Amino acid sequence: MYENGNEVKKDINNAIYWYKKSAKQENTDDDYAYGCNNLGYCYENGIGTDINNQKAFESYQKAADFGNISGINNLGWCYGEGIGTNINEQKALELYQKAADFESITAIFNLIECYYEGIGTNINKQKVFELYQKAANLGNSTAQYSLAWMYENGTQFNLSNEYIFGKSFQNKNLAFELSKKLANDNYAYGYNNLGYCYENGIGTDVNDQKAFELYQKAADLGNSYGINNLGYCYKWGIGTNVNKQKAFELYQKAADLENTTAMLNLIGCYYDGIGTNINKQKGFELYQKAANLGNSSAQYSLAWMYENGSEVKKDINNAIYWYKKSAKQGYTDSQQNLNKLL
Structure with missing residues (x-):
């Protein structure tokens, strides 16, 4: 209550006092x-005290020893990041699993990263998918979103928003x-994904008007997609009149929100003079920006331009680099x- 200001004025020093009292009473x-x-x-985070990684590690260890789930996970994080102890990715994986x-x-999300990146284990994208399912079934909205993308596109959706392998999991109704x-x-x-379903007839009939309205709701909430x-x-006049200036x-x-798909669309506008004057220099700069943000299509286009x-x-x-x-x-x-170049 003191830490979060719940039912009482926020007071970090009092929070620390009572956490210490609690931690001493076995x-x-x-x-x-x-x-x-x-x-x-x-x-660990310097809340009401100086950062002390060693004490953080020891406190998490005590919590884990008494079966505290957050303590077990946080102890895994310490082993994974070398906080108050040596890095031990295998130990981190075991604790995340526990x-x-x-x-x-x-x-579960820490475990997803381990299996996706091969941290303390072999890369296992089937396991990644199963863990997303588990988190989604537990009601986690982020996992539900990722899982919806996987089912929607017939592919597994990875941590950096790029599509990875397979069409084994396609289930458009789901x-x-x-x-x-x-x-x-x-x-x-959710509004954005549902709009995409209506626009493309994924698990439902095509309905351009509903797609437009749902994209509008997502946009009103600041969603870059x-x-x-x-x-x-x-x-293109989908569910509304064509307005290239508005587009x-x-x-x-x-694009200002660093959405690389929007950057590619903006490049098309600058190259073809859609809603603006033709400006190929601006288009090139956007290719650079999108490429630096990891968009593989932009990286290809930039490489082609240099070639x-x-x-x-x-x-x-x-x-060659790009x-x-x-x-x-x-x-x-x-x-x-x-x-061809090598």
């Missing part, structure tokens, strides 16, 4: 473990239902062009 296991975990968090078995959402649930809960990305998709509607403005707004001296001085080394970046993400055209 007669009530649950309270003791809870106090140890919270005290560890304070030491906490995830007790349905800790945070631990994608629609998950998106509908998220929209009903007033999540911006909703803003971009609303721009797309205005450009340009919305693409720009989403052919289009809008920029020819530079084969830069071309083809490699794009090819690493599975962009086949980049790999083909790279093979």
Whole structure:
């Protein structure tokens, strides 16, 4: 209560005092473990005290020893990041798994990262998918969103919002239902996903008007994908009249939020003079920005420009650099062009 200002004025010093009291009283296991975990968090993050990674680690260890789920997960985090102890990725994985078995959402997401990146274990994208399912079934909206994308696109949706392998999990009806649930809960990305379902007939009939309205709701909540998709509607007259000036403005707004899909759409506007004057230099700058943000298509286009001296001085080394970046993400055209240059 003192830490969060719940029913009382926020007072970090008082919070620390009572966490310490709780952590010293071993007669009530649950309270003791809870106090140890919270005290560890304070030491780790410098809340009401100086940062002390060693004390944080020791407090999390005590909490974990008494079966506190958050303590187990946080102890895993210490081993994974080397907080108050040496890095031990295998130990981190084991602790995340232990906490995830007790349905800790945070631990499940930490475990997802381990299996996706190969931290303390082999890369296992089937396991990643199963863990997203588990978190979604426990009601976590972020997992439901990721899972909806997987089902919607027939692919697994990874941590950096790029698509990865497979069409084994395609289930368009489930994608629609998950998106509908998220929209009903007033999540911006739920509105956006549901709009996409209506626009493309995924698990439902095509309904351009509903798609437009849902993208508008997502955009009103500041969702960059909703803003971009609303721009797309205005450009092509999906559920509304064509308004290329409005499309340009919305693409720009989403691009300002670092949405790389919007950047590519904005590039098209600058190259073709849609809603603005032709400005190929601006288009080139946007390719650079999107490429630096990890968009594989932009990386390919930038590499091609450097290879052919289009809008920029020819530079084969830069071309190879960007083809490699794009090819690493599975962009086949980049790999083909790279093979020709090497």
